[in-house]
Amino acid sequence: MILTSPTYIDLDVGAVRQQFPILNRMVKNKPLVYLDNAATTQKPQAVIDTISEYYSNFNANIHRGIHSLAEEATAAFEASRIAVQQFIGAACPEEVVFTRGTTEGINLVAYTWGRANIAAGDEILISGMEHHSNIVPWQMLCEEKNAVLKVIPVLDNGELSMIDYYNLLGPKTKMVALAHVSNALGTVNQVKAMIKAAHQAGAVVLIDGAQSAVHLDIDVQRLDCDFFAFSGHKLYGPTGIGVLFGKKDMLENMPVFQGGGEMIKEVTFERTIYNELPYKFEAGTPNIAGAIALKTALDFLNGLGRDNIRKHEAALLAYATAQLELIPNLTVIGKAREKCSLVSFVIKGAHPQDIGVLLDNQGIAVRTGHHCAQPLMERFGIPGTVRASFAVYNTFEEIDALIAGLWKALKMLS
Amino acid sequence: MTMEKDILEIESDFVESFSFLDTWEEKYEYIIELGKKLPPLEVQYKTEDRKIRGCQSTVWLAPFYNDGKVFFKADSDAMIVKGLISILIAVLSGHTPDMIINASLDFIEKIGMHAHLAQTRSNGLRAMVKQMKDYAIAYKEMHEQENYQWNKKR
Numbered sequence: 001m002i003l004t005s006p007t008y009i010d011l012d013v014g015a016v017r018q019q020f021p022i023l024n025r026m027v028k029n030k031p032l033v034y035l036d037n038a039a040t041t042q043k044p045q046a047v048i049d050t051i052s053e054y055y056s057n058f059n060a061n062i063h064r065g066i067h068s069l070a071e072e073a074t075a076a077f078e079a080s081r082i083a084v085q086q087f088i089g090a091a092c093p094e095e096v097v098f099t100r101g102t103t104e105g106i107n108l109v110a111y112t113w114g115r116a117n118i119a120a121g122d123e124i125l126i127s128g129m130e131h132h133s134n135i136v137p138w139q140m141l142c143e144e145k146n147a148v149l150k151v152i153p154v155l156d157n158g159e160l161s162m163i164d165y166y167n168l169l170g171p172k173t174k175m176v177a178l179a180h181v182s183n184a185l186g187t188v189n190q191v192k193a194m195i196k197a198a199h200q201a202g203a204v205v206l207i208d209g210a211q212s213a214v215h216l217d218i219d220v221q222r223l224d225c226d227f228f229a230f231s232g233h234k235l236y237g238p239t240g241i242g243v244l245f246g247k248k249d250m251l252e253n254m255p256v257f258q259g260g261g262e263m264i265k266e267v268t269f270e271r272t273i274y275n276e277l278p279y280k281f282e283a284g285t286p287n288i289a290g291a292i293a294l295k296t297a298l299d300f301l302n303g304l305g306r307d308n309i310r311k312h313e314a315a316l317l318a319y320a321t322a323q324l325e326l327i328p329n330l331t332v333i334g335k336a337r338e339k340c341s342l343v344s345f346v347i348k349g350a351h352p353q354d355i356g357v358l359l360d361n362q363g364i365a366v367r368t369g370h371h372c373a374q375p376l377m378e379r380f381g382i383p384g385t386v387r388a389s390f391a392v393y394n395t396f397e398e399i400d401a402l403i404a405g406l407w408k409a410l411k412m413l414s
Numbered sequence: 415m416t417m418e419k420d421i422l423e424i425e426s427d428f429v430e431s432f433s434f435l436d437t438w439e440e441k442y443e444y445i446i447e448l449g450k451k452l453p454p455l456e457v458q459y460k461t462e463d464r465k466i467r468g469c470q471s472t473v474w475l476a477p478f479y480n481d482g483k484v485f486f487k488a489d490s491d492a493m494i495v496k497g498l499i500s501i502l503i504a505v506l507s508g509h510t511p512d513m514i515i516n517a518s519l520d521f522i523e524k525i526g527m528h529a530h531l532a533q534t535r536s537n538g539l540r541a542m543v544k545q546m547k548d549y550a551i552a553y554k555e556m557h558e559q560e561n562y563q564w565n566k567k568r
Contacts, residue, residue: 028438350493351471351491351492351493352470353470353471353492353494353495354446354492354493354494354495356470357442357494358442358494361438361439361442368470369470383470383471383472383491384470408439412439412442412443412446413446413493
C-alpha cells in the first residue's frame, strides 16, 4: 500500500509544518520525527505568539479591576470560553469550565458530583481501556463511599464488549465514565449509543475526551453526555489549560470544588454565597494566557478544516499500519474497526523500551511503555507497547523514517 | 572480572573501551552485547522484593554478601537496561560496602550514558544505582551491628 501523494485533501502539509518552529530542530543530530502526539502535540507559532502577546501587552487579572488591561484580559478570556462552547457544541458558555486539563476535569466531577450523589452500594462503570486519570478518581470515590467500581471488558480486537456493557448497566449504576478514544489502542468507542443506554438505566455519563477532541467533531448536545473533559495541550494549545463541559442543570446542582477567590459572590466570616456558573468552579486566578491561547489553537484547527485534518491523519494511520505489518514478528495491539490516529504495537523479542531508546537515537520520538493504562496492558498480557501517534503536521516520509528506524533497531537488537 | 582492580580502575577501563566506539550505534551495540553476556539470574531470585519496578521495564537485582564484600546479580526484560546493569555490576560488584557507597560513578557521563541517569520514570540507571547503594548501606549496618553485638559479648 503506497500513499505518497495525498491528492485527496485540500491541505498543504508543508505549509502547516512551517507554522511549527519546533519541527525545525534536530535531535541527536537528526531532524526531529515527532510521533508522540497522543502525549502532547507541538504548538503552532500563532499559539506561542498569543501567549507572548498576552504577557507583553495586556496581562492583568480577570473579572475584577476596572482598568483597561483587566477589561482586555477578561474580554479575551471570555471570548475563549465562547470559542470552546462553539467547538464542542455546548448550549451556553456557562457550561464551559476552565480546568488545568482532563485529569482535573474528571477529578472535579468525582469530587463534587460524586460526593453528593454516590452512596454505599452504588456502582460506577468504567471501561477496561481507561487511562489512569479515568480510573483512580473513581476508585478513590468508591473507597470513600463504599461504592463499587465495575469494568467493561475489552475484546481481543481492542473494542469494548457491548454485550457486557449492557449487562453491567443496571439500576445501581450511577455513573458511566468512558474514554471517547483509547490513548493506548486508538479505539474510537461508540459513545453515542453507550450514553443513550446509560441514560435509559438512569446513570450519568462522563466522557474523557483527552484523545478525541483533537481528531473528532465534538457535539456534546448530539452526544447528550452529561460531562465531557479535554486538555488544551493535546490539540495544539498550551499545557495547563483544559475544559470541563457539564450540562447546565448538572453543574448548577453540584457542590463547589475548590474554595477561594473568583468562585464567590459574597463572603462573610459566617457564610459564603457562591458565584454563579461557571465561576463557582474556577477558584483562584486561572491560567489566563493558556485559556486565551486555547482559542488560538481552536482557530488553527478550524482554519485548516477538521475534515482535511481527519482525512490526512486517517491516511497516515492506514499507511503506518500497513507498513508496520510488513515487519516480521510485529503485532498491532488494537484493531478496532474505528480507530483514531495512533498505532500501538509489540515486536516479539524486542522490548518496547529498547525500541524507544534506539529510535530516539535516530531522532524519532515515540511513546513506549504502558501508556498510563496498566490494566489494559495486563489484559493483553504485555508489559507495554510502542505507540506512534500522528498529528496534522506528520508526513508519509516520517512514517518511512519510523519504519527504517525500526528495522535498524531490530537489527541492532538481534 | 579482575578482583584486584578497584572501582576507579574498572571505571577507566570502561571509559577506554567506549572511547573506541565512535557512533551511537557502536556504543549501543556494545551495551546490547554486554546485556546478552550477563549471566542469567536464577529463577529463585526473580521475586517481587528483588524487582526494581519502573514505568518501562522490569529489573531484578539480587545482592549477596560474602567475606565483607557485596556481590550483585541481575536481569531485565529489556536488553539495553540489561547491558547498563551489566556495566554497573562489573564496576560495583565484589567491593566493600564503603567502596560501593562512596563510588561517584562519574564514568557514566564519560561513556555518554548520562541521559539514562535522568530518565526518572523509566528504569534508568539512577534507580539501579540507588538500589545497589542501598543494599551496600544495609550490609554495612548489618555488619556494624554484628561487630557491636560481638564486642558486647566480649
